[in-house]
Amino acid sequence: MKAEALVHLKDAPGTLLEALAPISAHGGNVYSISHFRERIKGGAVPTLIAFEVKDLEQLEVIKKGFLKQGVEVTEITLEGRKIVKRKTLAVVLVGHVMATDAKNTIDRLDEYGAFVSSFDLSIAKTELPSAALMHIVIEENKYEGLLKLLDKIAEEKKLVVIREVEGS
Amino acid sequence: MKEARVMIVGFGVVGEGVAEVLDSKKKQLEKLGVKLSLVAVCEKDGCIVDEKGIGVSELLKLKKAGELQKHSGWKKKMRSVDAIREVDCDIVVEVTPTNVESGEPGLTHIATALDSKKHVVTSNKGPLALKFSELVEKAEKNNVELKYEATVCGGMPVFNMVENALASNEIKSIKGILNGTTNFILSRMHETGVTFEVALKEAKEMGIAEEKPDYDVKGIDAAAKITILANALMGRKLAYKDVKRVGIEEIIPEGIALAKKSGFAIKLIGEITGDKASVSPQLIPLGHPLNVGGTLNALMLETDLAKEVIVIGRGAGKIETASAIISDVLEIVKSRK
Numbered sequence: 001m002k003a004e005a006l007v008h009l010k011d012a013p014g015t016l017l018e019a020l021a022p023i024s025a026h027g028g029n030v031y032s033i034s035h036f037r038e039r040i041k042g043g044a045v046p047t048l049i050a051f052e053v054k055d056l057e058q059l060e061v062i063k064k065g066f067l068k069q070g071v072e073v074t075e076i077t078l079e080g081r082k083i084v085k086r087k088t089l090a091v092v093l094v095g096h097v098m099a100t101d102a103k104n105t106i107d108r109l110d111e112y113g114a115f116v117s118s119f120d121l122s123i124a125k126t127e128l129p130s131a132a133l134m135h136i137v138i139e140e141n142k143y144e145g146l147l148k149l150l151d152k153i154a155e156e157k158k159l160v161v162i163r164e165v166e167g168s
Numbered sequence: 169m170k171e172a173r174v175m176i177v178g179f180g181v182v183g184e185g186v187a188e189v190l191d192s193k194k195k196q197l198e199k200l201g202v203k204l205s206l207v208a209v210c211e212k213d214g215c216i217v218d219e220k221g222i223g224v225s226e227l228l229k230l231k232k233a234g235e236l237q238k239h240s241g242w243k244k245k246m247r248s249v250d251a252i253r254e255v256d257c258d259i260v261v262e263v264t265p266t267n268v269e270s271g272e273p274g275l276t277h278i279a280t281a282l283d284s285k286k287h288v289v290t291s292n293k294g295p296l297a298l299k300f301s302e303l304v305e306k307a308e309k310n311n312v313e314l315k316y317e318a319t320v321c322g323g324m325p326v327f328n329m330v331e332n333a334l335a336s337n338e339i340k341s342i343k344g345i346l347n348g349t350t351n352f353i354l355s356r357m358h359e360t361g362v363t364f365e366v367a368l369k370e371a372k373e374m375g376i377a378e379e380k381p382d383y384d385v386k387g388i389d390a391a392a393k394i395t396i397l398a399n400a401l402m403g404r405k406l407a408y409k410d411v412k413r414v415g416i417e418e419i420i421p422e423g424i425a426l427a428k429k430s431g432f433a434i435k436l437i438g439e440i441t442g443d444k445a446s447v448s449p450q451l452i453p454l455g456h457p458l459n460v461g462g463t464l465n466a467l468m469l470e471t472d473l474a475k476e477v478i479v480i481g482r483g484a485g486k487i488e489t490a491s492a493i494i495s496d497v498l499e500i501v502k503s504r505k
């Protein structure tokens with residue numbers, strides 16, 4: 001059966017191989033790769049990987065493999081039918097990001113089913129407010145809930161949440 | 169030739185701009201078949217009234233010298249509300265300071281003008297952000313027009329564009345940069361890496377930010393505009409206090425730098441989507457149409473027929489704002505029988 005995965009690859013060596021690994025490791029057969037360089041966003045190039053799988057079950061295993069590997073996947077289709085539709089959201093947090101337990105912030109997002117695919121922290125001095133930028137991958141139907149959760153965390157921890165504009 | 173008598177209430181920056189444009193565009197207006205005469209100018213401590221028409225160049229000279237009271241038509245202690253009621257005129261241009269707590273003095277001025285069956289054109293956000301439906305109903309009841317193009321994004325066409333060029337479109341969502349001062353500050357932080365405090369100081373030195381910048385940097389000005397947009401363009405009964413609001417004071421250079429490295433700029437965005445209305449800093453991709461620099465404003469309307477429509481322009485300024493006011497005045501005059 002024909003499967004397709006839309007992945008977002010950082011423009012760096014080795015990222016394509018990393019994205020392909022879960023497919024080959026679980027018996028998928030890659031037959032085409034297209035990069036959409038003109039749609040580059042947040043430094044990542046959307047790339048469509050088309051591959052052959054035996055069935056949905058095999059595709060599910062590959063899907064989990066992507067997650068484990070930290071590959072940012074926003075869409076997976078099987079024979080043209082959507083299995084997964086996710087979007088990636090960039091968010092900057094400003095405030096005492098570390099002192100308010102950044103790990104707990106990430107864990108709470110994770111519990112909700114939002115996958116933090118990158119977390120970049122910038123601190124000038126420990127006692128001063130710091131900033132972090134994260135990319136969060138979320139199933140589209142959970143997007144609104146994610147925004148609410150972010151607002152809740154921000155309120156509790158007195159952080160400012162600066163999220164990516166909708167529909168960008 | 170269609171004639172109309174105009175009265176200016178609040179003779180500050182914008183009021184003066186309106187008088188200047190009435191004078192400098194006189195010939196062009198006459199070519200359009202419109203003759204406007206200025207019959208009253210109201211300040212806090214008195215009004216100048218001349219129903220035969222006030223000479224604008226003399227008026228501007230006196231204003232520059234701070235000597236309005238030397239004008240032959242000066243009526244000391246005449247209150248604006250009384251002038252609005254008593255002076256025989258067609259259109260009241262209400263341009264007193266914005267107050268989003270009480271709406272005054274603009275609210276009383278506008279209500280009085282409408283009740284006196286005078287059309288109103290205003291750049292004052294307070295009264296509309298607080299009492300939009302009441303004022304619109306009052307205008308309808310009295311069979312006069314209430315126009316407010318200049319309240320949102322100064323010189324940019326917004327309401328008149330939707331009413332005319334986008335007639336029959338439904339506005340599904342609105343987002344944009346609605347405040348030039350905060351956009352200047354964030355743009356400086358993005359370009360030069362300075363702190364909020366330094367960028368604010370620069371803005372003050374350049375006359376872009378006011379000494380007390382709260383209205384701008386806390387998002388109050390943008391929230392008032394979002395309220396007017398929601399009511400006027402989307403038929404929402406949104407109240408100003410229900411706009412979720414986060415300002416830009418806490419943004420630090422580290423956050424701007426991280427955003428920049430990932431291909432984003434941080435902008436203060438006013439937004440109405442679904443049932444949510446907010447003003448908050450957001451990440452805008454560098455290539456996005458809303459990523460405009462300096463003091464520019466940008467507004468993106470998502471419509472059902474025309475899809476996305478984007479307007480970019482100057483959100484404030486004496487003449488830019490006067491331009492929007494005059495366009496409203498012309499709309500009223502042209503639509504009169």
Ligand SMILES: NC(=O)c1ccc[n+]([C@@H]2O[C@H](COP(=O)([O-])OP(=O)(O)OC[C@H]3O[C@@H](n4cnc5c(N)ncnc54)[C@H](OP(=O)(O)O)[C@@H]3O)[C@@H](O)[C@H]2O)c1
Binds near residue numbers: 212264293318
């Ligand atoms: N400036 C812009 O670029 C811009 C752009 C869009 C919208 N607006 C809006 O337009 C309005 C005017 O702005 P502006 O920049 O012209 O402000 P401004 O320079 O402060 O002018 C307002 C004027 O109204 C006078 N005033 C106050 N109370 C009055 C009363 N009861 N009766 C008569 N006059 C009264 C003020 O007198 P005192 O100085 O003696 O108090 C002042 O001369 C504001 O609502 C503002 O938010 C401004």
